[in-house]
Amino acid sequence: MSVVHVEQLQKSFGSFVALKSIDLTVNKGEVFGFIGPNGAGKSVTIRTLLGIIRASSGQAHIFGKDVWTDAVDIHRRLAYVPGDVHLWPNLTGGEVIDLFGKLRGSIDRSKKEEMIERFSLDPKKKCRTYSKGNRQKVALVAAFSSNAELYILDEPTSGLDPLMEQVFQQCVQEIKDQGKSVLLSSHILSEVEKLCDRIGIIREGEIIETGTLKEMRHLTRIQMTVQADQSLTMLKNVPGIHDLANTDGQWTFQADNENLDEIIRFLAPLGVKKLESKPPALEDLFMRHYENQTRMDNSNV
Amino acid sequence: MFKNTKTLSAFMFKRDRFLIPIWVIGLVFFSLIVPPTFDEMFTTEQEREAIAETMSNPAMTALVGQGDMDNYTIGAMTAHQMLLLTAVVVGLMSILLMNRHIRTDEEAGRTEMLRALPVGRLATITAAFINVSLVNVLIALLVGFGLYTLNIESMGLEGSLLYGMVLGGTGIAFAGVATVCMQFFENSGGAIGSSIAMLFAFYILRAIGDVNYELLSSLSPLGWVMQSEVFTGNHWWPVLALIITGVCFMVLGGLLSARRDLGSGLLRATPGKTEASNYLLSPFGLAIRLQRTSIFFWALGLFILALSYGSVFGDLEAFFEGNDMLQQMLVGDHAQSIAEQFLPMILMVISILATVPPMMNVHRLYIEEKKNRVEHLLSRAVSRPQILLSYVTIATLNGLILLSLSAIGMWSAISIVMDDPLSLSTLYQATMVYYPAMLLMVGLSTVVIGLTPKLKIVLWLYLLYAFIVLYLGNLLDLPDWMGYLTPFGHVPKIPIEEISVLPLLVISGLSLLLFIIGFIGYRKRDIEG
Ligand SMILES: Nc1ncnc2c1ncn2[C@@H]1O[C@H](COP(=O)(O)OP(=O)(O)OP(=O)(O)O)[C@@H](O)[C@H]1O
Ligand SMILES: [Mg+2]
Numbered sequence: 120m121s122v123v124h125v126e127q128l129q130k131s132f133g134s135f136v137a138l139k140s141i142d143l144t145v146n147k148g149e150v151f152g153f154i155g156p157n158g159a160g161k162s163v164t165i166r167t168l169l170g171i172i173r174a175s176s177g178q179a180h181i182f183g184k185d186v187w188t189d190a191v192d193i194h195r196r197l198a199y200v201p202g203d204v205h206l207w208p209n210l211t212g213g214e215v216i217d218l219f220g221k222l223r224g225s226i227d228r229s230k231k232e233e234m235i236e237r238f239s240l241d242p243k244k245k246c247r248t249y250s251k252g253n254r255q256k257v258a259l260v261a262a263f264s265s266n267a268e269l270y271i272l273d274e275p276t277s278g279l280d281p282l283m284e285q286v287f288q289q290c291v292q293e294i295k296d297q298g299k300s301v302l303l304s305s306h307i308l309s310e311v312e313k314l315c316d317r318i319g320i321i322r323e324g325e326i327i328e329t330g331t332l333k334e335m336r337h338l339t340r341i342q343m344t345v346q347a348d349q350s351l352t353m354l355k356n357v358p359g360i361h362d363l364a365n366t367d368g369q370w371t372f373q374a375d376n377e378n379l380d381e382i383i384r385f386l387a388p389l390g391v392k393k394l395e396s397k398p399p400a401l402e403d404l405f406m407r408h409y410e411n412q413t414r415m416d417n418s419n420v
Numbered sequence: 421m422f423k424n425t426k427t428l429s430a431f432m433f434k435r436d437r438f439l440i441p442i443w444v445i446g447l448v449f450f451s452l453i454v455p456p457t458f459d460e461m462f463t464t465e466q467e468r469e470a471i472a473e474t475m476s477n478p479a480m481t482a483l484v485g486q487g488d489m490d491n492y493t494i495g496a497m498t499a500h501q502m503l504l505l506t507a508v509v510v511g512l513m514s515i516l517l518m519n520r521h522i523r524t525d526e527e528a529g530r531t532e533m534l535r536a537l538p539v540g541r542l543a544t545i546t547a548a549f550i551n552v553s554l555v556n557v558l559i560a561l562l563v564g565f566g567l568y569t570l571n572i573e574s575m576g577l578e579g580s581l582l583y584g585m586v587l588g589g590t591g592i593a594f595a596g597v598a599t600v601c602m603q604f605f606e607n608s609g610g611a612i613g614s615s616i617a618m619l620f621a622f623y624i625l626r627a628i629g630d631v632n633y634e635l636l637s638s639l640s641p642l643g644w645v646m647q648s649e650v651f652t653g654n655h656w657w658p659v660l661a662l663i664i665t666g667v668c669f670m671v672l673g674g675l676l677s678a679r680r681d682l683g684s685g686l687l688r689a690t691p692g693k694t695e696a697s698n699y700l701l702s703p704f705g706l707a708i709r710l711q712r713t714s715i716f717f718w719a720l721g722l723f724i725l726a727l728s729y730g731s732v733f734g735d736l737e738a739f740f741e742g743n744d745m746l747q748q749m750l751v752g753d754h755a756q757s758i759a760e761q762f763l764p765m766i767l768m769v770i771s772i773l774a775t776v777p778p779m780m781n782v783h784r785l786y787i788e789e790k791k792n793r794v795e796h797l798l799s800r801a802v803s804r805p806q807i808l809l810s811y812v813t814i815a816t817l818n819g820l821i822l823l824s825l826s827a828i829g830m831w832s833a834i835s836i837v838m839d840d841p842l843s844l845s846t847l848y849q850a851t852m853v854y855y856p857a858m859l860l861m862v863g864l865s866t867v868v869i870g871l872t873p874k875l876k877i878v879l880w881l882y883l884l885y886a887f888i889v890l891y892l893g894n895l896l897d898l899p900d901w902m903g904y905l906t907p908f909g910h911v912p913k914i915p916i917e918e919i920s921v922l923p924l925l926v927i928s929g930l931s932l933l934l935f936i937i938g939f940i941g942y943r944k945r946d947i948e949g
Contacts, residue, residue: 166795166947169795169798169799170798171795171798171799171946171947172946172947173944173945173946190798190803191801191802191803192801194798194799194800194801194802195801197799199799199800201792201795203792205791205792205793206793206796207706207710207793208607208609209609209710210692210696210700210709211691211692211693211694213692213693213694213695213696214692214693214695214696214700215696217695217696217700217701218696218700218701218706219796219800221696221701221702222701222702222703222797222800222801222802223800223801224801242694243691243692243693243694244691244692245692247527247606247607248606
């Protein structure tokens with residue numbers, strides 16, 4: 120069952136098209152990773168989902184309700200953490216957490232205290248004296264001490280130290296175990312790899328890929344290194360081989376997953392002495408999308 | 421310690437290249453525009469004596485200080501009525517400029533980047549002080565020579581220069597005071613607040629001194645301002661004393677600043693509340709909490725203004741007698757007493773001023789939006805109308821309170837100084853008729869915030885237009901329709917006119933319509949940030 124359902128969502132600011140066409144679905148009980156380069160449109164998508172800005176066209180539903188017209192109803196069951204948390208300088212962290220809790224519905228004191236403890240936050244301090252990470256903790260404590268069904272987190276850990284990052288990951292794991300759903304936008308790939316069931320990659324206002332990590336790995340190429348008695352020049356004619364190169368008798372190339380079988384058959388009679396294969400790292404997987412963009416940006420200049 | 425002070429100072433000038441001219445031109449213009457007006461208004465000695473008599477009362481002395489009432493030339497009049505208040509504004513300018521360069525930059529983390537460069541620890545503070553001092557010297561010279569070129573008989577070269585120098589000296593003194601005050605607090609709000617509190621305290625100290633106990637005035641830099649007796653006695657020691665005060669405070673500020681960490685204050689912030697009190701826990705409670713300080717100070721300021729306007733009612737007849745120009749500013753025919761004719765104009769001024777805070781109350785919502793804090797509310801179970809309603813409610817209530825306070829303030833003063841005072845109910849009614857006009861301005865603010873917040877400057881210009889046209893309209897012989905373009909122009913002038921309900925109803929109805937448009941707009945637009 121889908122908790123968030125977005126279809127052909129478009130958003131323009133004047134003549135600038137921030138979202139071209141976004142389709143995405145977050146199912147119940149799943150953590151959905153939302154990644155993409157800076158300025159790709161993650162935050163704009165999320166702000167549209169929250170009814171803070173209005174979509175130019177397309178459909179967006181949360182809990183089966185329209186995100187614009189039923190915003191208040193939806194927000195009773197949802198918690199949001201922005202990446203850049205701006206707070207009122209003259210209120211204390213504790214006051215802000217209570218305010219946020221009350222504005223959503225009610226305050227669960229024991230849970231709030233537990234979270235303050237876990238994130239080791241000093242709630243007595245005025246917000247103006249908090250560091251970036253501490254302001255973020257205020258928002259995280261408010262979110263995790265709520266009893267929401269859906270958590271929308273927009274780069275929630277960009278200011279946290281490694282220890283707090285771990286606490287954050289535990290918290291996400293716990294809400295996931297309770298069967299709740301999470302939409303997590305993040306630039307920290309290890310975090311995404313650890314937490315997310317499914318991933319959507321957005322670039323220039325379009326979702327260019329969605330799926331589980333496993334599926335995505337499958338789509339990419341394997342890096343292979345081969346040493347053999349005979350020359351491997353002939354490999355270039357084999358389908359599914361890319362970037363073939365020879366350095367000091369070592370042949371390196373990339374292989375498409377679906378052609379693996381053929382390639383191995385081809386190599387077998389050539390007297391292979393050494394064969395290494397590396398699965399694509401998550402980094403490489405994403406880098407491909409990020410890099411394309413930079414290349415395109417550069418060529419535009 | 422002082423390395424790169426010069427570079428920093430130049431950089432600060434560059435950053436302030438728009439702000440400084442605004443202050444300087446504003447202050448110089450203000451100082452130069454008044455004496456010719458006086459010169460035109462009070463041409464005969466008899467007229468000048470009459471106004472001297474009106475001004476010689478404790479309330480006026482407390483407000484503007486002591487003057488040479490026996491020899492009330494145009495020069496003496498200018499020094500008496502204008503010098504102190506202008507000096508206060510110059511002091512305020514210095515405080516704000518100093519703060520902008522020291523605490524605001526520090527808070528925004530910009531100073532940190534500078535400190536990481538080879539820049540001395542005391543360089544920022546010294547550079548800021550030098551800058552502000554130079555601005556003050558510039559004001560002193562421009563005002564000094566400017567006054568002299570006005571060519572008014574009683575305003576000689578020495579007096580004119582002294583007038584300018586006293587202003588500049590006050591500015592330098594309070595630049596020093598600000599450097600000390602800002603060392604104690606962790607944030608620029610506290611720094612500005614404490615500096616302004618010092619300015620206010622010195623002003624009050626002088627007020628008490630001038631009325632009762634001369635010695636107290638000598639303890640206040642603002643007391644020295646008037647003791648220079650510009651255009652009559654021409655004493656130069658206050659200028660010297662002011663500059664020395666400024667430099668001493670600056671040195672003290674430097675010493676203190678070396679003892680504190682960047683971004684912190686000498687006073688530790690006390691820990692606040694762990695839990696929010698119940699009244700905070702709603703959009704309305706939050707909106708009040710965010711604005712309560714400014715609401716309070718505006719109310720206090722307006723009340724004091726109403727008191728001081730009220731206190732001139734004692735000698736009004738003498739004030740207006742035989743002065744055509746002043747009489748021209750009155751609105752009624754001659755059947756009524758001067759007080760009754762004078763009242764509507766004063767109330768119009770007060771009510772336009774009282775419209776500023778309610779408009780600010782609505783505009784505050786946009787400030788919150790710009791600072792990305794509205795999204796915290798909107799991403800929870802709070803609807804847009806609910807948020808806007810909180811701010812609009814505060815504005816309308818605040819307006820009601822401000823007008824009531826003004827009426828009460830005027831009445832309190834009037835009932836003390838007048839032999840045959842106006843009744844509270846007359847005053848209250850005469851003030852409250854402005855409420856619909858005020859609501860209309862609040863309604864326009866709601867429309868602007870609801871639809872296109874970028875246009876809010878237009879509203880302030882509109883209010884300014886209303887002020888100028890209605891205040892100076894009779895004097896400048898402006899056609900009536902110019903006043904009718906503003907809601908304030910349609911308000912019946914009680915007690916000289918009958919109360920007419922129709923315009924008030926129409927204005928109220930329009931306001932309601934504007935509120936509705938504003939709410940509809942706010943439901944539809946994107947929230948920025
Ligand atoms: N209110 C606005 N008006 C105009 N353009 C906007 C507005 N908000 C966002 N944009 C533009 O939309 C694009 C997408 O921005 P968005 O904030 O969604 O990026 P993002 O994917 O969250 O990036 P990051 O990883 O840096 O957070 C950017 O080019 C941004 O400049
Ligand atoms: Mg973003």
